[in-house]
Amino acid sequence: MKGLFSPKLLVEIVVIVAGVLLALAADRWNQDRADRLLEAAYLDRFVSDIKRDSSSAEAYLATFQMVVFATDTLLRFVEGAEPPPSLPSTVQRAFVQFNLPAASTWNEMLSSSSLGLVRDIRVREVLSDYYGSQRPSLEFNLARSDRRGRDPFTEALYPMGLFLPCMQGQECAVEGIGLDGSPDATPTYRSFDPSVFREWPGIRSLIVGLGSHHGTQRLFAQGLADAAGETLRALESAR
Secondary structure (H helix, E strand, O other): OHHHHOHHHHHHHHHHHHHHHHHHHHHHHHHHHHHHHHHHHHHHHHHHHHHHHHHHHHHHHHOHHHHHHHHHHHHHHHOOOOOOOOHHHHHHHHOOOOOOOOOHHHHHHHHOOOHHHOOOHHHHHHHHHHHHHHHHHHHHHHHHHHHHHOHHHHHHHHHHOOOOEOOOOOOOOEEEEOOOOOEEEEEEEOOOOHHHHHHOOOHHHHHHHHHHHHHHHHHHHHHHHHHHHHHHHHHHHHO
């Protein structure tokens, strides 16, 4: 029994226990360091995502007057005026749709239960308010506005062949238009007969309705731009 507690054995036990404790401490330190790096990466991605929300909204708002002008041009045309120089391009511009970018980082953190990596409660509150409240409300209303404004028109025009995509092997004469109003060299839609467009049943009512749809879209885009700006400032202050 006395040999079991010899000084040499006690020293060995102490060394082993100390080694285990040091290994556990090193493992915790490494895990904490990895978590902090991951937290920083997530926060950088959040900033990038919110800036993308803001830039998408600002891009739509910057071209809003061109969208309204194209819509008014279509209305004058169906009421008897001469067709615009490029009717297909005018139609495409008039029906530019504001689309809310995907909340990829937020969805990823929720699905992986990683929100706890964000240590600062103020930062979590800022993100939760933006992604859990403000953005979903905008997204819901955008979708509802889309159903009221764009879908009836799209459903009417598809049978006419106006918005049929330019498929491989087809002769396509209509070039696309970017969100900023600049031309896109890639043809995206087939050309169509102006007289068929003008005489399509209910076309005037659809274009008139589109005017209020654009107004609603503008309000939501401005709301997103404002919310994104406020959230970025709050994040900067909290960090």
